[in-house]
Amino acid sequence: MPRRTHEPRRHFLKTAGALALAGMAPAVVRGQGAPLQLGVLTPLTGAGGFDGPRMAKAMQAVIDEVNAAGGLLGRKVVLVVEDDQTNPEAAVRAARKLIDVTKVPAIMGTWASAVTSAVAPVCWESKTFLTTVSGADSITKLPHQGYLIRTQPNNHLQAGKHAEFIASLGVKRCFMMSIQAPFAQPTQERATEVLKQKGSQMVGTLIYDKDKTTYRSEVDQALKTNPDLIYLNGYAPDVTILLRDLYRAGYPGMRFAQSYAVTTKVLESLPHEVTEGVITVQPSADVASPAYELARKRLGIAEPDSYETQATDWASLVSLAIAKAKIATGTGIHDNVRKISQGSGTKVYSAVEGLKLLAQGTEINYEGASGPCDFTEIGDIVDCKFRYNKVAGGKFVLLKVA
Amino acid sequence: MPTLTDVGQLVVNGIMAGTILAVPAIGLTAIYAVLRFPNFALASHATIGAFAGYVANTAFGLPLLLSVIIAFVVAGAVGVATDEAVLKRFRPAGYITTAIASIALTIALENIVRFAFGNELRGYDLPIQRDWRLGAIRVGPQQVQNLVIAAIAMAALFGFLAFTRTGKAMRAVADNPMLASIKGINADMIGRLVNFVGMGLAGLGGMLIGLDTTIDPLTGFRSILSVFAAAVVGGLGSIPGAVVGALTVGIGEELCLLFLSPDYRSAVGFVAIVLVLTLRPRGILGQRAW
Numbered sequence: 001m002p003r004r005t006h007e008p009r010r011h012f013l014k015t016a017g018a019l020a021l022a023g024m025a026p027a028v029v030r031g032q033g034a035p036l037q038l039g040v041l042t043p044l045t046g047a048g049g050f051d052g053p054r055m056a057k058a059m060q061a062v063i064d065e066v067n068a069a070g071g072l073l074g075r076k077v078v079l080v081v082e083d084d085q086t087n088p089e090a091a092v093r094a095a096r097k098l099i100d101v102t103k104v105p106a107i108m109g110t111w112a113s114a115v116t117s118a119v120a121p122v123c124w125e126s127k128t129f130l131t132t133v134s135g136a137d138s139i140t141k142l143p144h145q146g147y148l149i150r151t152q153p154n155n156h157l158q159a160g161k162h163a164e165f166i167a168s169l170g171v172k173r174c175f176m177m178s179i180q181a182p183f184a185q186p187t188q189e190r191a192t193e194v195l196k197q198k199g200s201q202m203v204g205t206l207i208y209d210k211d212k213t214t215y216r217s218e219v220d221q222a223l224k225t226n227p228d229l230i231y232l233n234g235y236a237p238d239v240t241i242l243l244r245d246l247y248r249a250g251y252p253g254m255r256f257a258q259s260y261a262v263t264t265k266v267l268e269s270l271p272h273e274v275t276e277g278v279i280t281v282q283p284s285a286d287v288a289s290p291a292y293e294l295a296r297k298r299l300g301i302a303e304p305d306s307y308e309t310q311a312t313d314w315a316s317l318v319s320l321a322i323a324k325a326k327i328a329t330g331t332g333i334h335d336n337v338r339k340i341s342q343g344s345g346t347k348v349y350s351a352v353e354g355l356k357l358l359a360q361g362t363e364i365n366y367e368g369a370s371g372p373c374d375f376t377e378i379g380d381i382v383d384c385k386f387r388y389n390k391v392a393g394g395k396f397v398l399l400k401v402a
Numbered sequence: 403m404p405t406l407t408d409v410g411q412l413v414v415n416g417i418m419a420g421t422i423l424a425v426p427a428i429g430l431t432a433i434y435a436v437l438r439f440p441n442f443a444l445a446s447h448a449t450i451g452a453f454a455g456y457v458a459n460t461a462f463g464l465p466l467l468l469s470v471i472i473a474f475v476v477a478g479a480v481g482v483a484t485d486e487a488v489l490k491r492f493r494p495a496g497y498i499t500t501a502i503a504s505i506a507l508t509i510a511l512e513n514i515v516r517f518a519f520g521n522e523l524r525g526y527d528l529p530i531q532r533d534w535r536l537g538a539i540r541v542g543p544q545q546v547q548n549l550v551i552a553a554i555a556m557a558a559l560f561g562f563l564a565f566t567r568t569g570k571a572m573r574a575v576a577d578n579p580m581l582a583s584i585k586g587i588n589a590d591m592i593g594r595l596v597n598f599v600g601m602g603l604a605g606l607g608g609m610l611i612g613l614d615t616t617i618d619p620l621t622g623f624r625s626i627l628s629v630f631a632a633a634v635v636g637g638l639g640s641i642p643g644a645v646v647g648a649l650t651v652g653i654g655e656e657l658c659l660l661f662l663s664p665d666y667r668s669a670v671g672f673v674a675i676v677l678v679l680t681l682r683p684r685g686i687l688g689q690r691a692w
Binding site for chain 2: 180206207208209211212213214215216217218220221236237240241244247248249250265266268269270271273274
């Protein structure tokens with residue numbers, strides 16, 4: 001009797017095993033209609049816990065549209081979402097699961113640079129395509145063999161753009177004070193180079209120690225060079241002290257800083273006269289782009305931010321690259337992502353629009369909500385927009401997005 | 403080539419920074435003198451003082467001087483409470499164990515502050531003033547005010563130690579605990595008192611730092627290494643030594659800018675520690691409390 005009762009279970013196990021083996025076989029062997037799974041690895045918890053869920057949502061919105069328009073390669077697309085916990089170790093485990101068990105051709109969404117640095121080797125070794133927002137210059141310099149793109153501007157691009165903007169303000173003499181950090185010197189060098197090209201001049205730079213309670217002597221050093229503008233390239237705690245010390249010293253010129261160093265909270269913590277006129281900069285979505293307008297409607301948000309628009313673009317780029325490759329593999333995406341994102345093809349602003357044209361055999365050039373999505377050989381974006389704000393009466397006022 | 407004005411300005415900046423550093427350094431050294439362990443929980447008590455003063459100043463609208471006193475009292479009271487509840491139990495296990503426990507304590511307290519107030523930066527509700535220019539030298543009114551507060555606190559402490567019976571008892575315990583106990587001095591009571599005064603000074607120092615900058619849960623932690631350097635350079639356990647050490651570190655950190663890039667500034671404090679410990683291990687003024 002007991003043997004009999006076990007028979008159906010054994011039969012079931014055999015069938016399930018066979019099915020699992022079939023799942024490991026190449027996609028072409030599987031029946032049409034089996035869903036096409038794409039990996040999402042965003043921080044749902046930890047330091048990135050604010051951005052991760054919103055990025056996952058933005059990707060899902062694009063995939064919903066793609067599915068409504070008939071899916072990819074005749075298959076329904078399913079996003080398999082894992083939490084990287086903003087933690088490299090947890091992220092690698094989750095990436096392994098996506099690659100080894102779910103067998104996704106692409107993983108989209110790593111946020112922290114430390115996480116991306118840990119996940120990237122796992123991806124390129126298994127020929128899985130990775131898209132990220134991490135900003136550290138080192139990431140695209142990894143030997144990723146083209147299996148990685150990032151839509152976030154790196155330090156080099158940022159420093160160049162900032163310098164162009166500073167020169168456009170008519171600044172003739174710029175001084176740069178940077179916190180001791182890996183980005184300090186490369187940023188200073190790039191800004192110096194671009195300022196010179198634009199007919200302006202970097203009259204001096206210094207790198208200061210973090211965790212000091214006063215920077216009076218550093219401010220004195222800067223003021224001696226008589227600058228029109230001082231670029232404060234640090235974090236909130238030290239930039240706050242610098243702004244105070246510059247005010248006390250009676251510095252009348254312009255001050256420029258990253259938006260993460262002069263936040264709304266910083267404005268609340270300082271007297272208005274100290275922050276008046278400070279200009280801040282941050283990478284921005286391409287708010288004038290039709291793709292941005294489409295993202296707004298798709299997400300039902302008045303102003304999708306840089307992260308939501310970058311996530312929108314990954315889901316679109318990966319979908320289009322798969323359609324172009326006619327095969328859902330990491331190598332297929334790797335070989336085709338630049339064919340659909342740049343070049344002389346017809347400009348398209350959404351995945352669905354691009355899929356239609358690709359089906360007709362037309363070449364396309366996807367223009368994203370976060371920017372033009374044109375990539376260099378090592379996977380960095382060539383261009384993107386920046387948002388410039390100016391502080392007036394303790395509040396941010398938009399200067400321009402350019 | 404640096405001019406005399408440059409040097410003058412750096413010395414002035416160094417004195418300002420050193421005086422503020424001296425306040426918590428005295429606290430550290432006083433606790434060491436009596437209880438014989440470096441109490442790293444000073445960092446979180448500086449933060450607690452800064453936040454107590456912040457609440458007094460912004461939530462209750464109290465003026466600067468009253469807020470400073472509240473910073474002292476609250477940090478001192480927390481210091482006594484945490485010592486009674488936590489560190490006292492570790493003391494029989496030796497000074498290294500107690501010092502390590504104090505590091506754990508400071509992390510715990512810092513996170514309690516973070517839990518209550520969050521991570522963001524906060525500023526006191528005080529007007530900011532432009533610097534005075536005395537010839538070519540720039541002096542900040544706020545920093546002069548901080549210097550005066552620090553000087554008054556130090557003078558009060560010196561007066562207390564020199565002229566009051568309790569102050570003398572405190573010095574006696576620091577000099578020779580055994581003899582003091584034979585004389586009938588209650589070492590437990592003196593321990594509580596020195597914790598109150600030491601951590602109170604830390605809280606006051608934390609608020610003075612905050613007045614010049616902004617505060618967040620890491621305010622104390624950021625300056626503890628300089629405070630420790632000041633106390634060691636002056637002679638750990640010597641109260642006048644803490645003042646001398648703080649001024650040495652403060653002025654040294656500024657003067658190094660004449661020939662070093664500012665990102666090496668923190669190194670000066672540690673080079674000073676290495677030099678002092680190599681050439682004069684007892685510190686500039688030795689280790690006698692007085």
